[in-house]
Amino acid sequence: xxxxxxxxxxxxxxxxxxxxxxxxxxxxxxxxxxxxxxxxxxxxxxxxxxxxxxxxxxxxxxxxxxxxxxxxxxxxxxxxxxxxxxxxxxxxxxxxxxxxxxxxxxxxxxxxxxxxxxxxxxxxxxxxxx
Numbered sequence: 001x002x003x004x005x006x007x008x009x010x011x012x013x014x015x016x017x018x019x020x021x022x023x024x025x026x027x028x029x030x031x032x033x034x035x036x037x038x039x040x041x042x043x044x045x046x047x048x049x050x051x052x053x054x055x056x057x058x059x060x061x062x063x064x065x066x067x068x069x070x071x072x073x074x075x076x077x078x079x080x081x082x083x084x085x086x087x088x089x090x091x092x093x094x095x096x097x098x099x100x101x102x103x104x105x106x107x108x109x110x111x112x113x114x115x116x117x118x119x120x121x122x123x124x125x126x127x128x129x130x
Contacts, residue, residue, distance in 0.1 A: 004082055007057050008089035014054030015092055015107065019099045021047035059114035061086045
């Protein structure tokens with residue numbers, strides 16, 4: 001449960017920091033973007049790092065939510081608390097979409113594909129956990 005809370009906090013924090021540290025994109029100007037990238041490289045690299053960490057954390061939350069939903073629909077045992085926390089943690093995408101919907105859609109798409117790629121071949125092991 002502690003790992004789930006840490007994953008949730010990392011997902012929310014990295015989502016916010018990615019959008020906050022990225023060079024301004026509205027209205028998009030390639031010269032402004034490249035200027036910010038070249039003259040403020042630490043901020044840009046931290047934004048890219050937060051992007052990768054956020055994709056991994058959100059992917060893990062999406063994977064847990066999907067496996068919980070499929071297990072519940074199949075009539076298998078589900079840890080309801082962990083499943084509800086992972087779904088509730090994904091609600092941060094609402095305010096991420098309020099900041100910049102195009103970047104949020106891209107961020108969600110990468111997170112979704114990463115989460116689905118990391119699904120295992122077998123849904124449940126002997127003790128009912130992934």
